[in-house]
Structures are given as C-alpha cells and as structure tokens.
Amino acid sequence: MKKIAVLFFFFVLFCVSAVVAKEFRVGVLYWSMNIPGQVAMRNGLENELSRINSSAAATGEATVILDARVAGDGNMGIENQINQMNDLIEAAVDLLIVQPTDNAALSGPLRKANSAGIPVIAYDQYISGGTLTAYRTSDNYQAGYLDGEYIASRFAKEKEIQIILVEYPHVSSTVERVNGFLDALNKSEQKYRIVKTYQAIEPVSGKKAGEDILRDFSKKGSVDVVFTVNDGGGLAVVDVLASAGRSEILVATIDGDPLSIENIRAGRLTVIDSAQYCGPLGAETMRAAYSVLRGEKPPYHALVPVFPITTETLERYHGWAGPVAEDFIKPWKSSSPEWQGSLKVVHQ
Structure with a gap:
C-alpha cells in the first residue's frame, strides 16, 4: 500500500510539472501600428506563433501565450515603452520580445530584465546598454x-x-x-x-x-x-x-x-x-524566442535580407x-x- 502511495505521489508530481511546462508567457513590445511595415512584422511574428503552438499542442510540448503592448509614435511612444517594459518585468514573464522605439531609452529596463533573469530578444532595432539574448533585424x-x-x-x-x-x-x-x-x-x-x-x-x-x-x-x-x-x-x-x-x-x-x-x-x-521581408523578420524573431524558451541557443545576431x-x-x-x-x-x-x-x- 505504501508503494502504491509513493507511485501515486510521483504520478501527481509528474502531472503538475507537465501542466506547468505546457505554457510560456512572453511579453512582446511593439513600436507602432501606424507604420505598415511594422504591422506586417507583427503579423509575421504572430502567424509563426500560431504555427509553433499548433505543432507544440500536437506533440505535447510547451505552448506560448503573448502579452502584447503597443508603444505608439513620437516621444510619448518612447515613454510608454519604458513603462510597458518595466510592467512586464514586474509581471515576471518568461521572455521579452522588444521592437524598440529608441536605442538608448530602454537600456535601464534591459538591465533590469538582466538582473531578473528574463531573456530579452530585440528585433528591428537594437537596445544600447544591458545584454540582449538575441537580436534580429533586416539587413x-x-x-x-x-x-x-x-x-x-x-x-x-x-x-x-x-x-x-x-x-x-x-x-x-x-x-x-x-x-x-x-x-x-x-x-x-x-x-x-x-x-x-x-x-x-x-x-x-x-x-x-x-x-x-x-x-x-x-x-x-x-x-x-x-x-x-x-x-x-x-x-x-x-x-x-x-x-x-x-x-x-x-x-x-x-x-x-x-x-x-x-x-x-x-x-x-x-x-x-x-x-524588407517584414513577415519573415517577425517569424524569425518568434522562432528564436521559442528556441530560447526551450533552453536552446540560437544565433545571437542574424539579418534578414x-x-x-x-x-x-x-x-x-x-x-x-x-x-x-x-x-x-x-x-x-x-x-x-x-x-x-x-x-x-x-x-x-
């Protein structure tokens, strides 16, 4: 009877672990929805996520949910994105994907994410200061x-x-x-x-x-x-x-x-x-993010032609x-x- 109880305990532990592993939460910070090319990048990223989730669900692997924010244009957009990135760090997401509105403005939040152990992947633009896990952009x-x-x-x-x-x-x-x-x-x-x-x-x-x-x-x-x-x-x-x-x-x-x-x-x-190949750029970014979430190491810096x-x-x-x-x-x-x-x- 004791052996059965031990086996049941480990079975429950396995099931709980499996449930926990079935979903990653990724924060994604978009720049603007007024620039059509950037909208196409978002579409490419989210279409690739749908493909990844469909494949993962079919094979019992971890899926991903996005917590998406849009900064907006101009100086207000820069301020919005700083706050959005800080909010997602506080929310302890598993990974951040960022399309920066300004190269230097996000250096503080990036270092904060580094300290929290949250991987950050930038696409389209770079972030100066702090450490990125990967960077994807057009050439x-x-x-x-x-x-x-x-x-x-x-x-x-x-x-x-x-x-x-x-x-x-x-x-x-x-x-x-x-x-x-x-x-x-x-x-x-x-x-x-x-x-x-x-x-x-x-x-x-x-x-x-x-x-x-x-x-x-x-x-x-x-x-x-x-x-x-x-x-x-x-x-x-x-x-x-x-x-x-x-x-x-x-x-x-x-x-x-x-x-x-x-x-x-x-x-x-x-x-x-x-x-630009905006859709393929967004898709390549999402593939790199999923690779990181799975414990793999994609190329740090790659350019879409x-x-x-x-x-x-x-x-x-x-x-x-x-x-x-x-x-x-x-x-x-x-x-x-x-x-x-x-x-x-x-x-x-």
Missing part, C-alpha cells in the same frame, strides 16, 4: 547600400548629385541605412553633395519634410535625389513633391510598402525601394509576407553583382 546597411549603388548607376560619374537626406537618427536601423547609402556612393566614386537633411519616419513628419523641401528648394533642378530612410515618412514626401510637379527628382527609399511599389511601377519619382525593387526587378518581389526571392544577378553595375536571399548570421 539595414544592405538596404541603404542597394539604394546608393542604384542611384550611382543612374548618373554620369562627372555629375555632382545634389542629395537631400530624410533621416531619423534615433534608432539603429535608420542610421545603418544612411551609412550604407553613403558608403555605396563613395565606393562607386560618384560625386555628390548633401544639400540638406530633414527628419521623418511616419506620415505627419513626412508631409512636413516634403513641404520644407519645396520651400527650401523651390527651383526645379536644385535637387537631384531625395533619400528617405523608410516608407513610413517617405511616401508622404513623395506625395508632396509629386503634387508640386517635381518629377525631375529621383527618390530612393526603404521598406517595400505596396504604395511605394506602385509609385515605381507608375514612374512617380521613386526609382528604388529596398524592401532586403530586396531592391526597381522597374527591372519588380516581378521578383513577392511582398512583405514573402517568400524570400531566389538569388539573381543585379541588372545594374554593382561591386557585388549577385543578390542573395539567405539569412546572414553576423554573430553566433
């Missing part, structure tokens, strides 16, 4: 570089291109895009001059940047190229310039918003958009949700002629 330097080499291919070497930058220096991804763009121009030995910079990353600031450009450069021919670091603000810039009849300006941008693709197709200012959409490559791009295109030879002069669609592991 933002590649995005800028593709834009820069394509723009260089559109002008004679002796021509000094008059360039406006519409940037956003508060997050790593947009800084890397500008760096890639300028490095490509320099490597091509293309003459250029940056005549002015503006800041925009969403429609309101994009519209203002466009209006400021028209005011500051009212004479046709005073600007050759506008480089915008994303479609969130860049589309509004294009709308303002196009409405004013400034069709002589070439626009290079990044993200792959369907409206920007239509601008390329219609010959409406935009000539290249280095498109971006795709250069131009009139010559339009039909090869399948949209934000993917799938990632097959490798191909670029139809313009490039120091690296073959575009490759594989995940790039930067650091294990």
Whole structure:
C-alpha cells in the first residue's frame, strides 16, 4: 500500500510539472501600428506563433501565450515603452520580445530584465546598454547600400548629385541605412553633395519634410535625389513633391510598402525601394524566442535580407509576407553583382 502511495505521489508530481511546462508567457513590445511595415512584422511574428503552438499542442510540448503592448509614435511612444517594459518585468514573464522605439531609452529596463533573469530578444532595432539574448533585424546597411549603388548607376560619374537626406537618427536601423547609402556612393566614386537633411519616419513628419523641401528648394533642378530612410515618412514626401510637379527628382527609399511599389511601377519619382521581408523578420524573431524558451541557443545576431525593387526587378518581389526571392544577378553595375536571399548570421 505504501508503494502504491509513493507511485501515486510521483504520478501527481509528474502531472503538475507537465501542466506547468505546457505554457510560456512572453511579453512582446511593439513600436507602432501606424507604420505598415511594422504591422506586417507583427503579423509575421504572430502567424509563426500560431504555427509553433499548433505543432507544440500536437506533440505535447510547451505552448506560448503573448502579452502584447503597443508603444505608439513620437516621444510619448518612447515613454510608454519604458513603462510597458518595466510592467512586464514586474509581471515576471518568461521572455521579452522588444521592437524598440529608441536605442538608448530602454537600456535601464534591459538591465533590469538582466538582473531578473528574463531573456530579452530585440528585433528591428537594437537596445544600447544591458545584454540582449538575441537580436534580429533586416539587413539595414544592405538596404541603404542597394539604394546608393542604384542611384550611382543612374548618373554620369562627372555629375555632382545634389542629395537631400530624410533621416531619423534615433534608432539603429535608420542610421545603418544612411551609412550604407553613403558608403555605396563613395565606393562607386560618384560625386555628390548633401544639400540638406530633414527628419521623418511616419506620415505627419513626412508631409512636413516634403513641404520644407519645396520651400527650401523651390527651383526645379536644385535637387537631384531625395533619400528617405523608410516608407513610413517617405511616401508622404513623395506625395508632396509629386503634387508640386517635381518629377525631375529621383527618390530612393526603404521598406517595400505596396504604395511605394506602385509609385515605381507608375514612374512617380521613386526609382528604388529596398524592401524588407517584414513577415519573415517577425517569424524569425518568434522562432528564436521559442528556441530560447526551450533552453536552446540560437544565433545571437542574424539579418534578414532586403530586396531592391526597381522597374527591372519588380516581378521578383513577392511582398512583405514573402517568400524570400531566389538569388539573381543585379541588372545594374554593382561591386557585388549577385543578390542573395539567405539569412546572414553576423554573430553566433
């Protein structure tokens, strides 16, 4: 009888342990639902979670529930995200996935999560300070570089291109895009001059940047190229310039918003958009998170490729949700002629 009681005790203990192990709680901090590319990243992440949970439930493995928060745009969004991250740390979630609104602002909460033993995976943007468990983003330097080499291919070497930058220096991804763009121009030995910079990353600031450009450069021919670091603000810039009849300006941008693709197709200012694979980026982030939850060690830093959409490559791009295109030879002069669609592991 005593033996049966002992066996029953261990059976109950096993069942309780199994129930506890059947569910992880993951806090996820999204930046904005006003930037379509970021919405697509969220969809990719949550669709991958549904796939993981379906597979896990079928095999008796642990599933995941998300506690999701959205920060919002601007300075208020930064403050919101700091509070949201602190709240989820206090709630003792098993893991945090963060799309940072600002590289530096979350350093305090990240160190707090480190002290609490909560793994943190950042995607889209990096967090400065503290220790991340993993980091996933698009190849933002590649995005800028593709834009820069394509723009260089559109002008004679002796021509000094008059360039406006519409940037956003508060997050790593947009800084890397500008760096890639300028490095490509320099490597091509293309003459250029940056005549002015503006800041925009969403429609309101994009519209203002466009209006400021028209005011500051009212004479046709005073600007050759506008480089915008994303479609969130860049589309509004294009709308303002196009409405004013400034069709002589070439626009290079990044993200792959369907409206920007239509601008390329219609010959409406935009000539290249280095498109993110937003859905695959979100999915890759969720796969890394589940791997960590299971006690595995995924690569620390990996980059999802971006795709250069131009009139010559339009039909090869399948949209934000993917799938990632097959490798191909670029139809313009490039120091690296073959575009490759594989995940790039930067650091294990």
